Amino acid sequence: MSDVVKEDVVDAAVDEAHSGDIAGALADAHDDGHGEAHHSSLGLSNTKLAMWLFLGSECLLFGGLITTYMLYRNAHSADVGPDQLWDIPFTSASSFVLLMSSLTMVMAVSAANRKDDRNTKSWLIVTALLGSLFLAGQVYEFTTFYREGLGYTDSLFASSFYTLTGFHGVHVSVGIVMLLATMAMIAKNKISGDKAETVEMVGLYWHFVDVVWIIIFTLVYLIPA
Amino acid sequence: MAIIERPATESPASAETDDMVTATSSYGYLRRPVETTGWRSWAFTVDHKKIGIMYGVVAMFFFVVGGIEAGLIRLQLAGPEGTILSADKYNQMFTMHATTMVFLFVMPMAAAFANYFIPLQIGARDVAFPRLNALSLWLFVAGGLFLNSSWILGGGADGGWFMYAPNSDTPFSPSNGVDFWALGLQITGIASLVGAINLIVTVLNMRAPGMSLMKMPIFTWMAMITQFLLLFAMPVITVALFLLMFQRSFGATFFSVEEGADPLLWQHLFWIFGHPEVYIIVLPAFGIVSEVLPVFSKKPLFGYPFVVFSGAAIGFVGWGVWAHHMFASGLGPVSVAVFSVATMAIAVPTGVKIINWTLTMWGGKLQFTTAMLFAVGLIVQFTIGGLSGVTHAVAPSDTQQTDTYYIVAHFHYVIFGGGVLGLFSGIYYWWPKVFGKKLNESWGKWNFWLMIIGMNLTFGPMHIIGLQGQPRRMYVWTEARAGEGFFNLGMWNLVATIGTFVLGIGILLFFVNALVIHRSQPVAPLDPWDARSLEWLTTSPPKAHNFDRTPTVHALDEVFYRKYEDVGKGDEHDYVQRASLEDLMLEEERHADAHIHLPAPSYWPMVLAVSLPIMAYGVIYTSWLIALGGAIAIAAMFGWALEPADAEDSDFDPPAPGEQTSKELANV
Amino acid sequence: MTDVEASPATEHEHHLHGHHADAGHDGEHGPHDAVxxxxxxxxxxxxxxxxxxxxxxxxxxxxxxxxxxxxxxxxxxxxxxxxxxxxxxxDNRVFTWLFYTGVVLAVVVYVIALLTFRFFEA
Structure with a gap:
């Protein structure tokens, strides 16, 4: 287990740099809001362009990790592989939770567009809670797998499975922090620019994390090796 | 450098009572830095021009570091049984030479030009995210220093720049060198990714009115294609570096062959990144040359749309050729055939560019300034590199050449002949724009000729010794197996080493020119080269806000068409100069925009950048440093998020009494 | 953030080129009212x-x-x-282009890589 934890810490550490981009993009975005005559060649928000570019780039990150997993998914000992470990009903439930968090996120964006701060905050919190529930499910799953004999260093399958789902988990964690920070900033009225856009940016990131899980759920869990 | 030009509606009276600039606003945890002089004005700046200059200076520093490493390598190989370096030190030397030159010199030097000139060429006042821009710079500096700190902490990385697995695993490379390499490149990789997002948004969204994509200066085009390549290539190397780090630090098994791992996984991930990287290196140089050639040929760039689309085609096809680096690894006949054909195909758009450059010069009034010499040098030297590249595309011949000095010869003609010569062309061309004075032309010509002679003496013979079978990365060669006569390895190795020092002297002349001779150079006129593109429609060096009024663009080569009028009839063109750049500048100043807000400096980019190497040292040595670095990073991100990008109005100089706008910088 | 408060002249240009008219509309209401x-x-x-x-x-x-x-x-x-x-x-099609470029590039490149491992033959 300790290996897994260690890995996650490092993931988190380096991933913070990524979220740094996001935090910065969010902060910079505030100033877009009040520049009424701000010149923009495409008539689009800089922040939103940046976020979509970032998400396009992330596709190649997760693509690489998924490829590594696909290549090594059969490389495990006979008694500790997907057949013994996967608990499809449980993972389906946690996937459903993450899927529904996308609904609550889009409700938050919708509320923010109506300038309805109260509902925006509520939906952000609900989204963060659903995200945390998913994360708790992942922690439970990792500990169960570990107890059943799948250590991080035990096989190629183990290393690539934990790395792929761990990276996704770190992305979810970063998303939860962003949700809560946005919620707090709305509550304290610290967002000087376009509130709706800030919520929308967090939303794009969150949906992307959900979309990645849609792929992982099918490729890793549902399709047998 | 916080400057603001106050609204003209401000009454002079209030300006008189309120003529002290304050720095009252504090956000996050720290007061905003407002210094406009001294080291603070550089360290915390978000001005794309200062950031560009710093990128260039740091890149040049690493150029010297990488050059010294190259010199030691060549000294070791000058004669048989060299004793300058041990086998171990030699491994570190060539690994770090390549890593330094690619990631810490050529890429950041191109980033320097992109940072400085993209906003100027598109008529913008800064990049889209100035603080992220500062973050990119400091992450690059932090990553570069971290990577090189391995020299004093047990030795540099020693697996070659592509660090093939499983050779990079702890049993084969037990020092911390590879850990420094993986983590250091991770940090500079984040810098590149952030910079790529920033510059793409800048180009797409911040062009001056009227500047459609097909009226964009060609350097901006090539730089943008480069940023797209970075955007999509960086995450691939990120994955590879993470896998390597988990393998070495946490015992993961990705590259453990005894567990059934396939060593080709690393090769694929590395080269999926690595081949676009080749174009990341040369495309900015192509852009620079495409600016320089028309100016010194007194003709527009021949076939601008073809140059643009062939650049895009190179960027696109560059994603489908990576496995040609792996022909000798047993990919199977189908894969080899497919990648071989794709590789030959990429020669087509590259050839289109060469033809366009040649036809740009055809019939032109050529002026062989130093910048022009370097540009022509690029065409010639890069073509040689391109031709030897086609010989690798032919898989059977590549199997002979793999891992010999022939490969070393090829990629130095491409990277040095294509990348570095282009960058030097840009340095000589844009120097008066950036610093207000030209570099000395006679010194420049010596600089150029010594570099050209030096590079051909160094890398030319490597074709011969490579085809004679001298493997790359061997720390000694022996007289007994050196061969005889014209193909004697010893003679050509000695020639290559002499060439290296000729090359070194050439580059030394550049530093003398830039640091010593430059001081006594006269101030250059506003338009020293009779230039064509938008970056010249401002003072030299440009004001902090770049343009007094945001230019409206009507044509490609906007500045040229503002200076010259076409008096020809029908299809005949005859251009007559109607205005000088000085006239145009007066016009711009007369119509200066009233309110110009520039982004304010910030501590947070640097703080965030410093946190990453702390975490990286933590991964190598002790985990509490990870926690410390993480805490600093989180604090920096919250400070950043809570700090508005623009400072309060009270932080800036008011306009002088009776004047509409203040032209003063705020001095605090 | 470079924040140019346009003078009347530049504002005029905005209208001429129609950049900003689109921007304001899109940014504030565009995509969200659709659903x-x-x-x-x-x-x-x-x-x-x-x-x-x-x-x-x-x-x-x-x-x-x-x-x-x-x-x-x-x-x-x-x-x-x-x-x-x-x-x-x-939303604006530019976002779709940017994102799906990444998606398609990732799928194509990694599928080709897996093909060279004969992944799909088993």
């Missing part, structure tokens, strides 16, 4: 149903259809979330 909250719920129900179908399919022996069917359902979910929840359907 009501109720429709989001319907979309979420559709996503949930597809997920249930995926899980159900993994318990039934469908033979050769199984993997293509699951990949198809996965792709449908991906597109629904990207198009509706991420607003790509209603």
């Amino acid at each position: 009501s909250d109720n429709r989001y719920i319907v979309i979420a129900v559709i996503l949930a149903v597809i997920t249930a179908a995926e899980v159900a399919a993994s318990y039934i022996d469908l033979g050769a259809v199984f993997i293509p069917l699951l990949l198809f359902m996965m792709a449908v979910k991906f597109f629904i979330v990207a198009s509706f929840f991420m607003h790509l359907r209603f």
Whole structure:
């Protein structure tokens, strides 16, 4: 287990740099809001362009990790592989939770567009809670797998499975922090620019994390090796 | 450098009572830095021009570091049984030479030009995210220093720049060198990714009115294609570096062959990144040359749309050729055939560019300034590199050449002949724009000729010794197996080493020119080269806000068409100069925009950048440093998020009494 | 953020080029008015149903259809979330281009890499 934890810490550490981009993009975005005559060649928000570019780039990150997993998914000992470990009903439930968090996120964006701060905050919190529930499910799953004999260093399958789902988990964690920070900033009225856009940016990131899980759920869990 | 030009509606009276600039606003945890002089004005700046200059200076520093490493390598190989370096030190030397030159010199030097000139060429006042821009710079500096700190902490990385697995695993490379390499490149990789997002948004969204994509200066085009390549290539190397780090630090098994791992996984991930990287290196140089050639040929760039689309085609096809680096690894006949054909195909758009450059010069009034010499040098030297590249595309011949000095010869003609010569062309061309004075032309010509002679003496013979079978990365060669006569390895190795020092002297002349001779150079006129593109429609060096009024663009080569009028009839063109750049500048100043807000400096980019190497040292040595670095990073991100990008109005100089706008910088 | 408060002259230019007219409209109302909250719920129900179908399919022996069917359902979910929840359907096409460039590049490049490992032959 300790290996897994260690890995996650490092993931988190380096991933913070990524979220740094996001935090910065969010902060910079505030100033877009009040520049009424701000010149923009495409008539689009800089922040939103940046976020979509970032998400396009992330596709190649997760693509690489998924490829590594696909290549090594059969490389495990006979008694500790997907057949013994996967608990499809449980993972389906946690996937459903993450899927529904996308609904609550889009409700938050919708509320923010109506300038309805109260509902925006509520939906952000609900989204963060659903995200945390998913994360708790992942922690439970990792500990169960570990107890059943799948250590991080035990096989190629183990290393690539934990790395792929761990990276996704770190992305979810970063998303939860962003949700809560946005919620707090709305509550304290610290967002000087376009509130709706800030919520929308967090939303794009969150949906992307959900979309990645849609792929992982099918490729890793549902399709047998 | 916080400057603001106050609204003209401000009454002079209030300006008189309120003529002290304050720095009252504090956000996050720290007061905003407002210094406009001294080291603070550089360290915390978000001005794309200062950031560009710093990128260039740091890149040049690493150029010297990488050059010294190259010199030691060549000294070791000058004669048989060299004793300058041990086998171990030699491994570190060539690994770090390549890593330094690619990631810490050529890429950041191109980033320097992109940072400085993209906003100027598109008529913008800064990049889209100035603080992220500062973050990119400091992450690059932090990553570069971290990577090189391995020299004093047990030795540099020693697996070659592509660090093939499983050779990079702890049993084969037990020092911390590879850990420094993986983590250091991770940090500079984040810098590149952030910079790529920033510059793409800048180009797409911040062009001056009227500047459609097909009226964009060609350097901006090539730089943008480069940023797209970075955007999509960086995450691939990120994955590879993470896998390597988990393998070495946490015992993961990705590259453990005894567990059934396939060593080709690393090769694929590395080269999926690595081949676009080749174009990341040369495309900015192509852009620079495409600016320089028309100016010194007194003709527009021949076939601008073809140059643009062939650049895009190179960027696109560059994603489908990576496995040609792996022909000798047993990919199977189908894969080899497919990648071989794709590789030959990429020669087509590259050839289109060469033809366009040649036809740009055809019939032109050529002026062989130093910048022009370097540009022509690029065409010639890069073509040689391109031709030897086609010989690798032919898989059977590549199997002979793999891992010999022939490969070393090829990629130095491409990277040095294509990348570095282009960058030097840009340095000589844009120097008066950036610093207000030209570099000395006679010194420049010596600089150029010594570099050209030096590079051909160094890398030319490597074709011969490579085809004679001298493997790359061997720390000694022996007289007994050196061969005889014209193909004697010893003679050509000695020639290559002499060439290296000729090359070194050439580059030394550049530093003398830039640091010593430059001081006594006269101030250059506003338009020293009779230039064509938008970056010249401002003072030299440009004001902090770049343009007094945001230019409206009507044509490609906007500045040229503002200076010259076409008096020809029908299809005949005859251009007559109607205005000088000085006239145009007066016009711009007369119509200066009233309110110009520039982004304010910030501590947070640097703080965030410093946190990453702390975490990286933590991964190598002790985990509490990870926690410390993480805490600093989180604090920096919250400070950043809570700090508005623009400072309060009270932080800036008011306009002088009776004047509409203040032209003063705020001095605090 | 470079923040240029345009003088009358430059503002005029904005109108001339029609940049800003589009921007204001798009930025403030454009994409979001297209979908009501109720429709989001319907979309979420559709996503949930597809997920249930995926899980159900993994318990039934469908033979050769199984993997293509699951990949198809996965792709449908991906597109629904990207198009509706991420607003790509209603937003400026530039975003769609940027994002799907990354998606397609990732799929193509990594599938080719897996092909060279003979991954799909087993």
